[in-house]
Amino acid sequence: MLEMKDICKVYRTDLVQTHALRDFSLSVQEGEFVTITGPSGCGKTTFLNIAGLLETYSSGSYQLDGVEVSQLNDFKRARLRNEKIGFIFQSFNLMPDLNLFDNVDVPLRYRGLKAAERKPLIEKALESVGLTGRMKHLPSQLSGGQQQRVAIARALVGSPRFLLADEPTGNLDSNTARGVMELLQEINEEGTTIVMVTHDQELARESRRNIHILDGQIHEENGRGQMSSSASAVA
Numbered sequence: 001m002l003e004m005k006d007i008c009k010v011y012r013t014d015l016v017q018t019h020a021l022r023d024f025s026l027s028v029q030e031g032e033f034v035t036i037t038g039p040s041g042c043g044k045t046t047f048l049n050i051a052g053l054l055e056t057y058s059s060g061s062y063q064l065d066g067v068e069v070s071q072l073n074d075f076k077r078a079r080l081r082n083e084k085i086g087f088i089f090q091s092f093n094l095m096p097d098l099n100l101f102d103n104v105d106v107p108l109r110y111r112g113l114k115a116a117e118r119k120p121l122i123e124k125a126l127e128s129v130g131l132t133g134r135m136k137h138l139p140s141q142l143s144g145g146q147q148q149r150v151a152i153a154r155a156l157v158g159s160p161r162f163l164l165a166d167e168p169t170g171n172l173d174s175n176t177a178r179g180v181m182e183l184l185q186e187i188n189e190e191g192t193t194i195v196m197v198t199h200d201q202e203l204a205r206e207s208r209r210n211i212h213i214l215d216g217q218i219h220e221e222n223g224r225g226q227m228s229s230s231a232s233a234v235a
């Protein structure tokens, strides 16, 4: 579903050119759970931003579900992103003044759905992350792990096929991180493709497929993500 071929991304300033990605080629199949590792500055965020249609690239080709992304105008790109991709970030990125219900509502509002259509979707997403009883709470009234669960509910509410996670457990203690990882594994087993950047070597080792990036290129790849049996039943 994600097919990158020879992607290059060059950042140019007056003084320097930085090659954030060089001839980067990666194919991710539906149902995979892929972890991405590599030292700071190697290009992980650039890759995620390009994969998530948040950033353009200098050369190469990127197809998402067979659609060549570079051919899309801003409007079509934003619509494809909203329909197909959910994001989870290390710092949760919740809106502090909105309660949990309204936070999860944000991506649905962009879709132009009516309030009565959105409500059951929001309730289902919050239920799936175990936060049904707290819909009126503000993010500040929750623990870090709970806030990340809200962010996961927000990412999932539009039923994206593809979840991109940037260090989702980076701000969590190890027990809480494990709970969030188990939730992500369940989500993957239900059919959502996940690509996750992590610094956690243990998580990367446990992953079915780990891609290690160095200097903007894939340096090493371990394993091959399989579509799990439950995922293939859904797909």
Ligand code: ADP
Residues within 6 Å of the ligand: 011, 012, 018, 019, 020, 038, 039, 040, 041, 042, 043, 044, 045, 046, 047
């Ligand atoms: P990582 O996420 O692995 O830490 P990044 O993808 O953020 O790496 O960055 C890759 C390289 O691109 C780094 O050398 C970084 O300094 C550079 N870079 C990232 N964003 C920009 C930008 N907006 N302008 C200039 N250089 C950038």
